[in-house]
Amino acid sequence: MSEPKDRPYHHGDLRRALIDTALAMLAVDQNWAFTLREVARRTGVSHAAPYKHFRDREVLLRELARIGFVRLEETMTEAMSPAMPSTRAQFVAAAQACIGFACQNPALYRLMFSSDADKTMDPQLHEAAMSTFGILLGLLDKGQRNGSFRPVAVSALAAASWAQVHGLAMLEINKQLLEEKVGSSPVPAALDVLLDGMCCTD
Amino acid sequence: MSEPKDRPYHHGDLRRALIDTALAMLAVDQNWAFTLREVARRTGVSHAAPYKHFRDREVLLRELARIGFVRLEETMTEAMSPAMPSTRAQFVAAAQACIGFACQNPALYRLMFSSDADKTMDPQLHEAAMSTFGILLGLLDKGQRNGSFRPVAVSALAAASWAQVHGLAMLEINKQLLEEKVGSSPVPAALDVLLDGMCCTD
DNA sequence: GTTACAAGTTTCTCCTGTAAACATGGAGGA
DNA sequence: TCCTCCATGTTTACAGGAGAAACTTGTAAC
Incomplete structure (x- = not known):
């Protein structure tokens, strides 16, 4: 799930990646435990990165x-x-x-x-x-x-x-x-x- | 809203008081920001007190x-x-x-x-x-x-x-x-x- | 009276959202 | 070519929540 090295500093299309991760989480987690940090984590990016693409x-x-x-x-x-x-x-x-x-x-x-x-x-x-x-x-x-x-x-x-x-x-x-x-x-x-x-x- | 002194150490019926406070909060807060700590605060007890009456x-x-x-x-x-x-x-x-x-x-x-x-x-x-x-x-x-x-x-x-x-x-x-x-x-x-x-x- | 227990409080850890400061690397002008 | 800017990352920091653990306080029963 995580490629430690090959990811460049800039993701390329983090916005889309975050959305995809979030949608995948929503599809699995029936029970609505949705956190921005978890989305960032699963996307392989720091917890503050999403704020560059979504105000909140x-x-x-x-x-x-x-x-x-x-x-x-x-x-x-x-x-x-x-x-x-x-x-x-x-x-x-x-x-x-x-x-x-x-x-x-x-x-x-x-x-x-x-x-x-x-x-x-x-x-x-x-x-x-x-x-x-x-x-x-x-x-x-x-x-x-x-x-x-x-x-x-x-x-x-x-x-x-x-x-x-x-x-x-x-x-x-x-x-x-x-x-x-x-x-x-x-x-x-x-x-x-x-x-x-x-x-x-x- | 808060009587600082006269409250005895033991509340008397904290369970009911917590429920009443929570119901009042639900009636006002349309937007479902409901925290146990806030309920405790408004009831005038410490944030851990509710756990004596509700497992979680x-x-x-x-x-x-x-x-x-x-x-x-x-x-x-x-x-x-x-x-x-x-x-x-x-x-x-x-x-x-x-x-x-x-x-x-x-x-x-x-x-x-x-x-x-x-x-x-x-x-x-x-x-x-x-x-x-x-x-x-x-x-x-x-x-x-x-x-x-x-x-x-x-x-x-x-x-x-x-x-x-x-x-x-x-x-x-x-x-x-x-x-x-x-x-x-x-x-x-x-x-x-x-x-x-x-x-x-x- | 002493003691035990129910019902409080404090303190702690781990989590979250969000802000601020800092780092990086690619693109455009000198 | 090189320098600089800036979008997009990261790190660090802070406030607030859930809940566990350890401590405290009345009261009721012996």
């Missing part, structure tokens, strides 16, 4: 959150791309992709939606989050146009489906969805109930 | 979470008690009470549903959480009996409504429910969409 811890966190939104958007877009029999099926696929992303990157997902990553502090982060949200809006709009979803205010559908998916994701990654509470397959069950309210009667 | 920080956090569940249950029970025209209205009242509780105690609410407060570690915490969840189950069951809610598996309704309410609460306290995304009154709107899927057609 929060700035790095916000950058990680931004990348998280980009990746989530990619994940959801991929999940939606195959031919689907209905917009409803596409919605389910996107929702499950989002929840799957959260399960595979729990710490990153939590970070993305925590107030640690305050979006008012960082226009780029805000933009990334809005862009990801745009996928949902696009899907809802399409569903309304083709008669799949009820013609109520799209913002209401957006609020409901976002809350539902985010709620399921948060409960899942925090291990709250115990079988004794919500049965053995809560995610599809919950999505079905919600979609019954969103969809036009067949 | 986590044990105190779990106790706070437990109390949070008790209070949430009280809040929801109160909100549901007045005469309501329908089970649906009662559901909305309970849901809004839960979200209101989260908004008024954001740090506590976050703690309650974080994996910091690992329920597998503490039977009493688990029991308190289950008891609070029981309110939802009772309401759903009653609604199914009187024909308000659809006769699908109650665990599916539970999963959907819990995820919805928790999702709304989390998004709200993390200031993610921006008007540009979900309109001006996302909570009632989202609950309505969900309930359209849960309720029998009128």
Whole structure:
């Protein structure tokens, strides 16, 4: 893991290396023990080096959150791309992709939606989050146009489906969805109930 | 805030005093800067004193979470008690009470549903959480009996409504429910969409 | 009364974030 | 070519937190 000699004094692209290390840590450390010093250590650099690239811890966190939104958007877009029999099926696929992303990157997902990553502090982060949200809006709009979803205010559908998916994701990654509470397959069950309210009667 | 002299060497009920101080801190500090030393300081004891009553920080956090569940249950029970025209209205009242509780105690609410407060570690915490969840189950069951809610598996309704309410609460306290995304009154709107899927057609 | 124990305090070690001062090496002008 | 600047490293320093260990103090039981 550590090459003692061959590293030149100047790293080359420490900024990117720090981000990569941090993302790798977030992917492994479910439990959110994230320290700048540990990131520096694993990157093989002194604990003060990161401050040349990030004003403070929060700035790095916000950058990680931004990348998280980009990746989530990619994940959801991929999940939606195959031919689907209905917009409803596409919605389910996107929702499950989002929840799957959260399960595979729990710490990153939590970070993305925590107030640690305050979006008012960082226009780029805000933009990334809005862009990801745009996928949902696009899907809802399409569903309304083709008669799949009820013609109520799209913002209401957006609020409901976002809350539902985010709620399921948060409960899942925090291990709250115990079988004794919500049965053995809560995610599809919950999505079905919600979609019954969103969809036009067949 | 601090009486320098009159405090006897032994506090009397330091355990309760620490819990009260911590709860007060959680109510004020939205942003979750919670340190044992600060709790000790504000309680007027040395920073090591809390360790006589809580093995470590986590044990105190779990106790706070437990109390949070008790209070949430009280809040929801109160909100549901007045005469309501329908089970649906009662559901909305309970849901809004839960979200209101989260908004008024954001740090506590976050703690309650974080994996910091690992329920597998503490039977009493688990029991308190289950008891609070029981309110939802009772309401759903009653609604199914009187024909308000659809006769699908109650665990599916539970999963959907819990995820919805928790999702709304989390998004709200993390200031993610921006008007540009979900309109001006996302909570009632989202609950309505969900309930359209849960309720029998009128 | 003496003594034992629960519940305080002090002191210590190791960790973190962050600031300041110092070092290095590559790029651009004399 | 050489000198100098400066971005990007390192070292050192400091404040504050978790928690362990050793010490102190009331009080309650014998």
